[in-house]
Amino acid sequence: MYNESSIRNQLIVSKTYNNLTQDILHPIETKSGKLWWIAFIIAIIATLLGIACIIYTIITGIGVWGLNRTINWAWDITNFVWWIGIGHAGTLISAVLLLFRQKWRLSINRSAEAMTIFAVIQAGLFPIIHMGRPWDAYWVFPIPNQLGTLWPNFNSPLLWDVFAISTYFSVSLIFWFIGLIPDFAMIRDHTKNPIKKKIYGILSFGWSGKAKHWYMFEEISLILAGLCTPLVFSVHTIVSFDFATSIIKGWHSTIFPPYFVAGAIFSGFAMVQTILGVARKVLHLESYITIKHIENMNIIIMVTGGIVTLAYISEFIMSWYSGNIFEDFTYLSSGAATGPFSWAFWVLIICNILIPQLLWFKKIRKNFLWSYVISIFINIGMWFERFNIIVLNLSHDYLPSSWTGFLPTFVDIGIFIGTIGLFFVLYLLYARTFPIIAQAELKTILKSNVSK
Amino acid sequence: MYQNNIIYGLYDDDNMLLQGINYLKKKKISIYEVYTPFPIHGLNEILSLKKNINLSKLAFIYGLIGTIIGCLITWYTMNYQQNIGGKPNLWFLNLPSYIPIIFEITIFCSANFICITYFICCKLFPCAKNTNPDPRTTDDKFMIEIRTNKTNIEELITVLKNSGAIEISVK
Numbered sequence: 001m002y003n004e005s006s007i008r009n010q011l012i013v014s015k016t017y018n019n020l021t022q023d024i025l026h027p028i029e030t031k032s033g034k035l036w037w038i039a040f041i042i043a044i045i046a047t048l049l050g051i052a053c054i055i056y057t058i059i060t061g062i063g064v065w066g067l068n069r070t071i072n073w074a075w076d077i078t079n080f081v082w083w084i085g086i087g088h089a090g091t092l093i094s095a096v097l098l099l100f101r102q103k104w105r106l107s108i109n110r111s112a113e114a115m116t117i118f119a120v121i122q123a124g125l126f127p128i129i130h131m132g133r134p135w136d137a138y139w140v141f142p143i144p145n146q147l148g149t150l151w152p153n154f155n156s157p158l159l160w161d162v163f164a165i166s167t168y169f170s171v172s173l174i175f176w177f178i179g180l181i182p183d184f185a186m187i188r189d190h191t192k193n194p195i196k197k198k199i200y201g202i203l204s205f206g207w208s209g210k211a212k213h214w215y216m217f218e219e220i221s222l223i224l225a226g227l228c229t230p231l232v233f234s235v236h237t238i239v240s241f242d243f244a245t246s247i248i249k250g251w252h253s254t255i256f257p258p259y260f261v262a263g264a265i266f267s268g269f270a271m272v273q274t275i276l277g278v279a280r281k282v283l284h285l286e287s288y289i290t291i292k293h294i295e296n297m298n299i300i301i302m303v304t305g306g307i308v309t310l311a312y313i314s315e316f317i318m319s320w321y322s323g324n325i326f327e328d329f330t331y332l333s334s335g336a337a338t339g340p341f342s343w344a345f346w347v348l349i350i351c352n353i354l355i356p357q358l359l360w361f362k363k364i365r366k367n368f369l370w371s372y373v374i375s376i377f378i379n380i381g382m383w384f385e386r387f388n389i390i391v392l393n394l395s396h397d398y399l400p401s402s403w404t405g406f407l408p409t410f411v412d413i414g415i416f417i418g419t420i421g422l423f424f425v426l427y428l429l430y431a432r433t434f435p436i437i438a439q440a441e442l443k444t445i446l447k448s449n450v451s452k
Numbered sequence: 453m454y455q456n457n458i459i460y461g462l463y464d465d466d467n468m469l470l471q472g473i474n475y476l477k478k479k480k481i482s483i484y485e486v487y488t489p490f491p492i493h494g495l496n497e498i499l500s501l502k503k504n505i506n507l508s509k510l511a512f513i514y515g516l517i518g519t520i521i522g523c524l525i526t527w528y529t530m531n532y533q534q535n536i537g538g539k540p541n542l543w544f545l546n547l548p549s550y551i552p553i554i555f556e557i558t559i560f561c562s563a564n565f566i567c568i569t570y571f572i573c574c575k576l577f578p579c580a581k582n583t584n585p586d587p588r589t590t591d592d593k594f595m596i597e598i599r600t601n602k603t604n605i606e607e608l609i610t611v612l613k614n615s616g617a618i619e620i621s622v623k
Contacts, residue, residue: 016592017489017591017592018591018592021590021591021592142525142529151529151530151534152529153530154525154526154529154530154549154550154553155530155546155549155550157552159553160552160553160556163552163553163556163557163560164552164556166560167556167557167559167560170560170563170564171559171560171563171564174563174564174567175563178567178570181576182489182490182590185582185584185590186489186590186591188582188590189582189584189587189588189589189590189591190587190590190591201579201582202578202579203578204582205571205576205577205578205580206575206576206577206579206580206581206582206583207576207582208487208582208583208584208589209487209488209489209584209589209590210485210486210487210574210583210584211485211486211487211488211492211495211496211499211501212496212501212574213574213576214488214490214491214492214495215491215495215496215501215503216503216507216570216573216574217491217570218491219503219507219508220507220566220567220570223507223508223511223566224563224566224567227511227515227559227562227563228563230555230559231556231559231563234552234555234556234559238552238556241552440489440490440491441490441491443489443490443592444490444491444492444493
């Protein structure tokens, strides 16, 4: 016995299969507009700045960053966790919502997954630069080496991270690519440019849309979704272990994993809103990414934001109730609220707890502009959450003599801007060359409302 | 058996396609292939497609292989290769801290190998030639391909027309 839920309203109205094909083809077939070029050039400049700062770091040494003896990792690990967190929404949309049979994901999953892959690329950059000798980065992999019995330490959460991130990247990439194959085939068959036909022909792997291929395609999508679901939760759990398994005060082992995962999804959906908000307007996808999609994403933001808030409250209560003086300057404590980093503390509280509460109002939740503004605040807030977790906890060590502050140098900031630039370079290129909506799968839900 | 006539029937609606296939089945006409722009539910039952490979079970086996690789790699490097101050360093004593890596290798092997299997099964690879006879089958049209030895194909064409095909071509 089961109760069937009431039939939901059609998400996408008055579009035929052919409309969808043409709409997806449009950005690929036409020349880029002025706005695209402006955005692309700005992103390229930011990337170049980042590359220059990375080269400067590698030539000179990590000393050019704002780190010191007490705060021995700050800005780069913050960015690493922030970018990884952003990636999580893409996998959640494509894998978890597939298992829950949420059809609304179909309009946004392609772009969200692209965001995942591009964000993981940015995240992966930071540990590699922080190694100081990036050409030796392969040493983290367990490969037989000339160093005798020196192997990476499998007991170390940092090595778990290497495995988690590389698995996450490769599995997300193949999941994304499998979904792209039928859409590449569509472009191959309909583009007029012979060079594009050739390129998309190679990328489409000879896809012809045979009945059996589709049958197995659906099965493999389900298998990959099933594999991605535990993977996405494991990745941020392991990222949280980077902190939680240490003996630094305030990095509480028991609460970090679930709370990091919720925070990752929270920030990831905010980033999906931010990016799709622009893509929707620039590429005229209003009829595919409707206000219903925005509202659904806002509801997920509210749920995960609620979990994050709950985690903050319990952290705060625990640090207060423990009576431990070292806990009085963890990132959520009265010491943090009034101490030298109080500005960062209050940015976190305002952006992550207070502002998202506006989404309880249906009017705001269903308003495109408001959701967009709130999503930007959440992005900022989640960056500060990581910054507070790392810098605030480290700044007040067990030894009062080594207490110190942290100020990023221009190199720190330059690398961060560089990764944002590279992210947008990749995204803008993607928006012009890839099918930005999973058109083949979206066509399955267009049917019932097109009157023949 | 040499099949010299290939007949294509084009449909413009997925329901019409399903009805058409049912109609052709009643007329005892065997369908060689169906090309569709998106997955159609129920098509595999009507065509009684059989999987020649069980992807789900295979994914599990690949995952199991991954688990074994993960166990071996952690055991070999951490237990066999390294002696940390002569302290007890048995693999199973440290198992909890190996679980994340064993898990990740499991997922890695399962997901990657199942995709490669899928590509091999469907003969999909870079630069493979696409075989869909009409480019519209990746847009909004659905196509049935019938291969026959009969020299008199007029009868077949009428059957296809009756089944709802909007366009019929013979090759």
